[in-house]
Amino acid sequence: MSTSNVERVANATPVLVRNQELAAANYLAFEADRVLAVNLMSAPGAGKTSVLEATLRALGGKRRAGVIEGDLETTRDADRILALGIPAHQINTGTVCHLDARMVSRALEQFPVGGFDVLFIENVGNLVCPAEFDLGERLRVMVFSVTEGADKPKKYPLMFHRSHAVLLNKIDLLPYCGVSLEELTRNVREVNPDAAIFPVSCRTGEGIAEWVSWLDAQIPGE
C-alpha cells in the first residue's frame, strides 16, 4: 500500500466508522420490521433496474416488496418500478457516487418499510465505492454485465468479494461479445468462493427463476 493510500485510508476511516454506526442502526430497524433488505449494486448500465423488474414480476403477489432507488439525477428508475405497481422511493445523490447509511436512514423517515417482506435498495451505478458503504442490508447482491469483460473481478475485487450473490447478466450477448462465461465465473470464484452465482438474461428470462428461488429462500418466515 503506497503512502498516499495509507493517508487516504486514515482520512477515510472516520467517515467509514460513522457510516458503520448508522448502517448498524438501519440493520436493527430492518430486523425489527422483519424485512429482508437487499443492497443491489453494479456498474452503470449492467442492468440493476431490469433485474429488479424481472425479480418483482417473478415474486408476484407472493411477497410484498418495496424499492429505494439511488441515482445521481432523475427519477427514471423509481418511475419504472412504480409502473409495476410496486411502492418506490427515489434518493437523488447529486454528485455523490454511492448511497450511504445516512441517506437510507433519511429515506426510511419518509418511506416506512415495515409492511414489506423484502426491500430492494438499488445503489448508484458504480463498481467501486458502493461496496465500501454498508447501508444496513442483510444481503449484498451484485449485477455484472458479461459485456464488461471476464477480467473485471480481478480488477475491481471488492464488490465481488463482498457480495452474497453475483448475477452475471446479459448472457444473451455472450455469442457476440467474445467473453467466456467459464473464465468470468472462475474469476468471480477466485475473489469470492462463497458467492451464489447466477448467469441470467433479463431479455430472454433465462436464469431468473433460479435467482428468485434463491432470494425467496432468504426471506424470513412468518
Add this chain to the structure above:
Amino acid sequence: MSTSNVERVANATPVLVRNQELAAANYLAFEADRVLAVNLMSAPGAGKTSVLEATLRALGGKRRAGVIEGDLETTRDADRILALGIPAHQINTGTVCHLDARMVSRALEQFPVGGFDVLFIENVGNLVCPAEFDLGERLRVMVFSVTEGADKPKKYPLMFHRSHAVLLNKIDLLPYCGVSLEELTRNVREVNPDAAIFPVSCRTGEGIAEWVSWLDAQIPGE
C-alpha cells in the same frame, strides 16, 4: 440541492481546490514539454484499453505516444500497452475510485513524458468521480459502451458534459442490445452540445480512423 449534498460539497471543496492546484502544475509541465495529455475515462469494461490499443496502432510510427494506466489493482492494462511496444507506467490506486492530480504528478517523477507527442492517461473505470478530478490534461475523452443504455448521459451527466470527445463503443453489438444510437447521441448532445461524438467498434475497427484523425489534429505541431 439537498442539505446533505450541500454539506458534502462544502467538505469536498478543499480536496477539489487542492487537486486543481496540482492539476494546473501538471498542465503547465505538459505544455512546456509540448505533449498532448489526454484523460481517458469510462465506466468499467466500456473498452478504454481496447480503444487505446486501436488508437496506438492507428497512430503507428507517426506519433510518439506514452501511456499512464490507472487501476485499483493488477498491471494487466499496462502489460497490454507494453505488449504493443509503447512505454507505459502503471498507477495502482488500491481502493481509490479515480486518479487525482497528485498521483499523476508522482508518476511523472518516475516516467518522464518529454519525448512524447501524446500522453494517454487511462483513468480508473468509473462513470462518476474521475470527471471531478482534473489531472492536468488538455483533452478529456470518454468511452461509453452502447450496451450500457441510451439513458446514461442523463443519469450520469457530469462526465459526458465535461468531455471534449465521446466515443460510443461496441456499436457492433447494437443489433443485439436493443439500444438506439440516435437516442443515445441525442442524449449526449443534450448534456454536451460541443462534444465530438464518434461511434466506434474496436472489434470491427469501424469509426476508429475518424476518431484518430480528430485526435491527431489536436496534437501540437513541431
